Amino acid sequence: MLVFSVTPPKLSTAEDRVKEIAEVTLDRLTALDIDGLILYDIDDESDRRPDRIFPYLPTLDPGRYLTEHLTGWRQPTIIYRCVGKYSEDELTDWMAGAGDQVMSVFVGPSSGGKEVRTTLRRAQELRAEVRPDLPLGAVVIPERADEHLRMLSKQERGASFFVSQVVYHVNEMKNLLSGYFYECRERGATPRTMIFTLSLCGSLRTLEFVRWLGVDVPRWLENSIRHSEDPLAESYRQCVAIARDLIDFCEHLGLPYGFNIESVSIRKAEIEASTDLAAEVAGLLRYRR
Amino acid sequence: MLVFSVTPPKLSTAEDRVKEIAEVTLDRLTALDIDGLILYDIDDESDRRPDRIFPYLPTLDPGRYLTEHLTGWRQPTIIYRCVGKYSEDELTDWMAGAGDQVMSVFVGPSSGGKEVRTTLRRAQELRAEVRPDLPLGAVVIPERADEHLRMLSKQERGASFFVSQVVYHVNEMKNLLSGYFYECRERGATPRTMIFTLSLCGSLRTLEFVRWLGVDVPRWLENSIRHSEDPLAESYRQCVAIARDLIDFCEHLGLPYGFNIESVSIRKAEIEASTDLAAEVAGLLRYRR
Numbered sequence: 133m134l135v136f137s138v139t140p141p142k143l144s145t146a147e148d149r150v151k152e153i154a155e156v157t158l159d160r161l162t163a164l165d166i167d168g169l170i171l172y173d174i175d176d177e178s179d180r181r182p183d184r185i186f187p188y189l190p191t192l193d194p195g196r197y198l199t200e201h202l203t204g205w206r207q208p209t210i211i212y213r214c215v216g217k218y219s220e221d222e223l224t225d226w227m228a229g230a231g232d233q234v235m236s237v238f239v240g241p242s243s244g245g246k247e248v249r250t251t252l253r254r255a256q257e258l259r260a261e262v263r264p265d266l267p268l269g270a271v272v273i274p275e276r277a278d279e280h281l282r283m284l285s286k287q288e289r290g291a292s293f294f295v296s297q298v299v300y301h302v303n304e305m306k307n308l309l310s311g312y313f314y315e316c317r318e319r320g321a322t323p324r325t326m327i328f329t330l331s332l333c334g335s336l337r338t339l340e341f342v343r344w345l346g347v348d349v350p351r352w353l354e355n356s357i358r359h360s361e362d363p364l365a366e367s368y369r370q371c372v373a374i375a376r377d378l379i380d381f382c383e384h385l386g387l388p389y390g391f392n393i394e395s396v397s398i399r400k401a402e403i404e405a406s407t408d409l410a411a412e413v414a415g416l417l418r419y420r421r
Numbered sequence: 422m423l424v425f426s427v428t429p430p431k432l433s434t435a436e437d438r439v440k441e442i443a444e445v446t447l448d449r450l451t452a453l454d455i456d457g458l459i460l461y462d463i464d465d466e467s468d469r470r471p472d473r474i475f476p477y478l479p480t481l482d483p484g485r486y487l488t489e490h491l492t493g494w495r496q497p498t499i500i501y502r503c504v505g506k507y508s509e510d511e512l513t514d515w516m517a518g519a520g521d522q523v524m525s526v527f528v529g530p531s532s533g534g535k536e537v538r539t540t541l542r543r544a545q546e547l548r549a550e551v552r553p554d555l556p557l558g559a560v561v562i563p564e565r566a567d568e569h570l571r572m573l574s575k576q577e578r579g580a581s582f583f584v585s586q587v588v589y590h591v592n593e594m595k596n597l598l599s600g601y602f603y604e605c606r607e608r609g610a611t612p613r614t615m616i617f618t619l620s621l622c623g624s625l626r627t628l629e630f631v632r633w634l635g636v637d638v639p640r641w642l643e644n645s646i647r648h649s650e651d652p653l654a655e656s657y658r659q660c661v662a663i664a665r666d667l668i669d670f671c672e673h674l675g676l677p678y679g680f681n682i683e684s685v686s687i688r689k690a691e692i693e694a695s696t697d698l699a700a701e702v703a704g705l706l707r708y709r710r
Contacts, residue, residue: 301592303591307641310641310644311640314644350595351596352595355599356599369673373669384658
């Protein structure tokens with residue numbers, strides 16, 4: 133399974149410009165051999181760490197962006213929901229009206245102390261009441277201790293797939309996968325599909341942002357990007373190597389998996405590189421190396 | 422560069438049996454497409470950790486084992502020397518008489534408090550006085566902090582190559598290589614050849630021993646071996662993957678490198694698997710994947 137993820141345009145974007153962006157995005161998506169689309173929901177995470185590298189700017193609601201602007205998109209779409217931003221009614225209404233090609237990923241608050249309108253647990257309950265047929269995913273953060281146990285709790289509460297934080301540290305990801313796999317085996321639980329997020333890093337500033345997000349970046353990988361004359365090409369090479377390694381690992385264990393190619397940048401070179409990466413990963417998946 | 426390493430027979434071995442072992446070893450070595458041989462020098466490391474998994478048993482002197490028993494071996498041999506075991510005279514005499522196909526690796530004491538007859542520093546000085554043309558290598562332990570700086574000190578004191586501790590944690594090794602490479606660049610020093618040691622692990626007991634030696638084993642890799650129906654095959658697969666990864670990494674950076682296939686076990690299946698591994702790594706080196 134291969135998906136491509138985009139962030140909806142900023143809320144302040146003029147209507148005409150949103151239309152243009154949506155058209156370009158749609159063209160790019162249809163040209164790719166992908167199984168689905170992820171639309172992110174951005175939340176202000178200044179509670180977690182104040183020194184955000186790129187400023188937080190509210191974006192269009194991913195659900196509305198899909199129904200109002202990406203109307204030509206016929207394949208499955210995974211709508212992220214930072215559930216704490218919404219009232220119970222807002223969430224319930226959206227779920228009730230979501231089309232049958234829609235899935236969702238519920239994201240909890242970025243820190244424990246943050247005030248929320250709906251908790252992650254409550255959102256999971258609402259889905260079970262209102263739309264139990266809405267496929268639900270959960271985020272996975274390999275940097276957290278006991279993340280494999282959290283995954284099992286989440287799947288008990290309805291998650292049928294996982295989407296990882298950006299993977300730069302393949303060793304940590306393999307530790308998590310291994311822990312999850314053997315814990316599932318011990319409990320007699322079926323492992324759910326893990327979608328690995330790959331994201332190119334075209335500059336040191338992006339790398340700093342990735343770090344800020346809490347992503348563990350190995351020292352050697354940071355050095356490679358820092359000293360490269362072409363950081364984007366170096367990062368591309370690393371993403372492909374990570375994909376190969378994870379494909380091998382999952383195939384060997386028999387873990388279901390997929391990839392999510394993230395395109396967060398607005399730089400043309402980076403956007404093009406991410407579509408190239410999606411095409412290359414599609415090839416890897418088709419031929420399993 | 423590909424070398425194969427063996428430990429000389431135990432000191433208590435009967436003369437006839439030593440002859441037999443040497444013959445079998447020689448046959449095995451000549452059948453392999455390798456550039457050299459490493460003969461280990463074993464020291465009692467009970468000072469470092471008392472709970473040694475396999476008991477310490479003194480072995481034949483590696484220098485004498487070469488000259489007296491492996492007389493048919495014509496290619497370069499790297500003789501390890503745990504220098505603390507020897508008096509200055511013993512070391513000097515051996516170096517003075519060492520053949521021109523001989524190189525050495527000096528190993529320091531296994532712990533700081535250990536009593537030694539000759540310090541590592543003094544041994545390095547003696548070599549510079551007596552046999553400056555004797556190629557000298559040094560051991561590399563990626564688990565140590567600032568190991569890249571130690572490597573640079575060692576090469577300033579005469580080391581022209583390095584042999585690593587057994588590599589199971591490729592991420593840690595890449596961190597070390599990256600740190601070493603960029604430190605060399607900053608100082609205008611030429612990076613020396615790093616010989617990566619690969620060692621198969623055919624059982625959990627061997628894995629415990631590897632751990633006891635201080636080798637960092639990733640949790641997922643331990644799980645893979647622990648849960649495998651054929652730990653030796655699983656370990657073989659991992660060693661090949663580590664070799665590929667390190668070849669890619671060194672080729673990309675332009676770091677000179679080689680491999681050392683260690684054969685420490687006396688089990689027939691493990692010995693055969695290590696010769697297979699040597700042959701496979703030889704192929705990887707010849708065709709660079």
